[in-house]
Amino acid sequence: MKFFQRSRKNYKTMSDSELVDLAGGDKEAFGELYERYLTKIYNYVYYRTGNAQDAEDLTAKVFFRAMSHIQHYEDKGVPFQAWLYRIAHNLVANFHRDQGRRKIIPLDDYVAQSLKSEAPDKQAEANEEQAQLLAAIRRLPAERQELLLLKFIEQKSNAEIGDMMSRTEGAIKSLYHRTLLALRDELTQTSDTTTLPSTKHS
């Protein structure tokens, strides 16, 4: 048995660029890249679409597209991960463009709405606050959403985010500040619009 195991390629220890070189003709190499980035891409798409079903559909599309185009990928200082995120970004943009035409309510939002009335007060309030925050994030421009997801989900440093978004570390720091300001304004507007009718009633 050892005879077989020793001769097999150890994909786990390979770098991304080694795997990318192999992945054109070796599906196992692509499988390893898939294992490395599935959760990251899924999170990115999930937080940008707001529901699990769309996140699964788009994540699948991202990996199918990556697999069919991997032979065209060239490492020009842009990490493979950034290339994968670029594909995800384009597919999410297309998704939102189509959604804009169809105006479908995301399922998770719908479920959250229906659960709100059933949950105890404090929990409902916390759920509502979280839903508002996530909705406000989704209203930000794409690059700002990306920045927040890379920071809070992937826990990347400003320098790493700069590499992925082709910007300097200083520019990311500044963008992060502006993103927080924009998000705060979004949340203020949301709370103003939600509290306005209730004050009128009382």
Next chain:
Amino acid sequence: MNEPQLQDLLSAFTDALLRDDYEAERLLERAVLPREAASLVSLTRRLHGSVRPIEPTAAFSRRLRADLMGEERQSLVWHWRQLPARVHIATIVALFGGFGLLIVGGVADVMRRQHNKDSATPSTVR
């Protein structure tokens, strides 16, 4: 506190928060926060609490991997192709050796039968 200083503080606070809550609080204790920063620090805490990594379902992960790898992965030929050259050579040698042995065995059997037949014929005449 000017804008670049505020940007530095927010970035440092966020990085510290992602590493360790206690470290982030220590950082704030040392800094003099302007009113503008207080609301942003609070928003950062909210983001840290709400934007958490989530795992795709195991069923989805398995299904997508199987779809990406395709049916080819399941075939015996595909598995054989993944083996190194020395295993290919060993397999071919074993196959030819096996066939050789079968042929030699068959020929020997035919010859033995012929020999038995030849030696048995005079005794029956007797």
